[in-house]
Amino acid sequence: MIEIAVLFAISCVGLAMALNLWRLARGPTTADRILALDTMTINAIALMVLMQIQQGSAVYFEAALLLAMVGFVGTVAYCKFLLRGDIIE
Template sequence: MLDYTVMLVAVMLCISLVLNLWRLIIGPHIVDRILALDTMYINSIALILLYGIFNQTPLYFEAALLIAMLGFVSSVAFGKYLLRGDIIE
């Protein structure tokens, strides 16, 4: 049962990644694109965790933690750049 559930949830996550990519492409303002990129980071973390469950190994949690930190820092850096014209003042 768990194998089928993992497959189903992986399909759901891939569909949501494609939807986020669509918003990233068509986004009317640049803030929409940043939001879509941030959501793609979070969805890819979920996909990596799912891959860890599928392979029955805890090895991928470090990768997920790294992606979470990089995603947050890059989103905040984009936001600060758009807000102030500079990242570190």
């Protein structure tokens, strides 16, 4: 039963990533594109955790933690660049 639930969740996260990719390409403003990229990072983390549940490997959890840290720093850098025009002061 858990296998079916994991496959359903993977397909839902895949659909969400496709919709985020569409928003990333068609976003009317730069802020929309930054938000779509951040949401896409969160969906990638969810996909990695679901793959860990499906395969039973701890490597996916560590990769998800690394992606979360890099995604957060990247989002902050994009937003700071958007607001100030410079990342490092």
